[in-house]
Amino acid sequence: MLLLVATVARGQDMQADDFPEAPPPPVPVQRVLPPPVITQLRRDHETVAEYRINGHYYMAFVQPDNGPPFYLVDSDGDGHLDFQASPDYDAAHVPGWLQLLNN
Numbered sequence: 001m002l003l004l005v006a007t008v009a010r011g012q013d014m015q016a017d018d019f020p021e022a023p024p025p026p027v028p029v030q031r032v033l034p035p036p037v038i039t040q041l042r043r044d045h046e047t048v049a050e051y052r053i054n055g056h057y058y059m060a061f062v063q064p065d066n067g068p069p070f071y072l073v074d075s076d077g078d079g080h081l082d083f084q085a086s087p088d089y090d091a092a093h094v095p096g097w098l099q100l101l102n103n
Contacts, residue, residue, distance in 0.1 A: 057081075
């Protein structure tokens, strides 16, 4: 630092050759997951899309014939799917069997 101040104080311009070459920027590490395997099933009165990665069942998208769609997601990795409403879901129409999943 003192050398830099002394050089500037003497009125000398520092050249690019006076500085060491900068190292290249680090390469970002990216975790690459395989694409999910999506299986569509037709049940009694609904269509279900099951999502798996490496065989792990982590999400389901349920589209009832009469009602808004909703998601079941393993949000904490415990192997149990938890309810998540879609943006247009009306909480007054929660199916009875869904209440059993959250207990």
